[in-house]
Amino acid sequence: MVQGIMIQGTASNVGKSILATALCRMLAQDGYQVAPFKSWNMALNSYVTPQGGEIGCAQAIQADAAGINPTVKMQPLLVKPKGKGQSQVIVRGEPYGDFGLERKSSKYINWALEIISDSLQDLAREYEVIVLEGAGSPAEINIKDQDLANMKVAKLNQTPVLLVADIDRGGALASVVGTLKLLEPEERELVQGIILNKFRGDFDLLKPGIEILEEKVGKPVVGVIPYLRDFRLPEEDNVSLASFTKQEAEVKIGIIKLPHISNFTDFDALALEPQVALKYLERNDQLSGFDTIIIPGTKNTTADLEYLKETGLAEKIIELAEKGVSIIGICGGYQMLGNKLLDSELTEGDKRVSRGLGLLDIETEFSPAKSTYQVSAEIKSKQNFFSNLVGQQVTGYEIHMGQTSLGDQVEPIFRINYRSDQQVEINDGACNKEGTIWGTYLHGLFANDQFRREFINNLRSQKGLAKLDEDYSSSSEELKKNYNRLAEVVRENLDLELFYEILEGGEIRMVRK
Incomplete structure (x- = not known):
């Protein structure tokens, strides 16, 4: 009983x-x-x-x-x-x-x-x-x-x-x-x-x-x-998904609210940061005025990529990237940043080839196999704020279908050394030469306290604001x-x-x- x-x-x-x-x-x-x-x-x-x-x-x-x-x-x-x-x-x-x-x-x-x-x-x-x-x-x-x-x-x-x-x-x-x-x-x-x-x-x-x-x-x-x-507490249903505006916010982060958005708990730790505001952006919203735009995870990458194109959001994101605004992709959002998405077995939908946003020199090929792991990874990239974190360990988890290959114009950000307690050596993520456009398969990345604080301080520095001190709150302790x-x-x-x-x-x- x-x-x-x-x-x-x-x-x-x-x-x-x-x-x-x-x-x-x-x-x-x-x-x-x-x-x-x-x-x-x-x-x-x-x-x-x-x-x-x-x-x-x-x-x-x-x-x-x-x-x-x-x-x-x-x-x-x-x-x-x-x-x-x-x-x-x-x-x-x-x-x-x-x-x-x-x-x-x-x-x-x-x-x-x-x-x-x-x-x-x-x-x-x-x-x-x-x-x-x-x-x-x-x-x-x-x-x-x-x-x-x-x-x-x-x-x-x-x-x-x-x-x-x-x-x-x-x-x-x-x-x-x-x-x-x-x-x-x-x-x-x-x-x-x-x-x-x-x-x-x-x-x-x-x-x-x-x-x-x-x-x-x-x-x-x-x-x-x-x-x-x-x-x-982290929500699991996007019916409850809400923006977190703060009158005193000095850093503003825009997150694209995709039709099939998933794992938006990735951003809960950012909402806890002092003087940081999050806004979930829909088709008719203005994208200007944000210090960074994040394309989050999705259950249907190719369908949500088409949504970005049909609504004009894709064009707006590309224009912001050309102006030097930081654009970030997590999981499905990372895949969208690339040149091509190949789906020969129609795993994602009814298109075998989709053209990405072309902001990262990467290409993704989907397959029915699904990668689900808890991971530990070392930061390898020396671009932008990553240079302050080289050699640091971060933890997160992977939930994705498809593998992404990198071209000559990008470099990997992370080196995964453990997947669900199994030792591995696998590169993850990619960023451009300036470090302004980057993406990763790692969910839960911003729950890493030092990584999150460096990320926020980088956005503050770009605006001429003083960096926040190192006395940051622990997301796990807040929970x-x-x-x-x-x-x-x-x-x-x-x-x-x-x-x-x-x-x-x-x-x-x-x-x-």
Whole structure:
């Protein structure tokens, strides 16, 4: 029997991932061996485990909050949309294939549930408590028979469910009543409590509503969690993707918001830098006025390259590059900076040859094989700000399909010496002779504190601004502080006695403390 608690929501983006992260941290603080689990997820923001498997970013964050390494058991099914109804399905960290309507068949559902059950049982043999996270809503009646993230998973081990509603949206109490009404009797029985999230206001005004809600649904409200300001954890869904403007910002970074943007957590550490503003740029936005433009990762490089060309963004980027503005590409964005993208097996789309932006003398050839590694690399380039970092080690991870070859007009930036603990000698990245245009396959690069600070100081120097001192904040330490703060807030606003009664299967009280 798996001992666990499951967080489900009345809708998407009600705060399920954040609350699951908080519970992982809180339970770990209370001495439990705890692990996160999300059976099925559709997301483009993914992470590579130490063994080289691919899982969703949220479960990697939750594992970190629990003080453990993420594994593929924590997310057995990851679905990455590619467009035109097709999605790549990642099974226990490895690409399994592209699926369309097949994902709705009973054969697929039964196959997937077996994988989910096996993964959950594997985790239960290693940990005392599993914090499970659902996706979307468990009461979407049009797709309920295909739902692999919510009640089908809760019923595998009769896991108690806490139903979360976003009270900041309005209509939260009604959404709880409606969600529970649409569930089957056995499913309603599994819902053991309700959490109202993102509350800002007078609790005395809310209290009568809570009493009415509890009376109507016969379930206790386990907690009312306040709206957290100036608080941030990496997001996995670009619905939540937001710019970070600061009035005092002296350095402005523009990031192209591609239609299939992925791994935008690459830029979270930059948002923490003092006097740095990030803006995600769309088709009608002006690109002038930014100190650097970054083309991020994407699940569909060739389609997003065409998007840049069709919207005129490609032309604007090239014009800025000619004026000496720094242009950076990460993963798919790196591939776009080159001369050609070759896809003889139509891995990326329906074009065998695509002309890149021509800003780097590189050429990429796609193949069905996918590279997923955690890496350690040494900085080799002496161009631009890299010269201050020669010989320094950086860490990151690779998630890409295709290999890139370098021409005479560029030089590699990094020398990868470890891929998922295997010693290698592989060049990565490329920059032009001036060091103003560069790209890399390494995700998580800006989470390296010294690298990030040199990068920012280089942009400051170009504007005649004084360099920031070396007393930089550690991105990993900032994350830990956020985990602790999050756990503290949830602990203070959760009925802990009631929560642990639910977790341990005791008799559930209906009277609030």
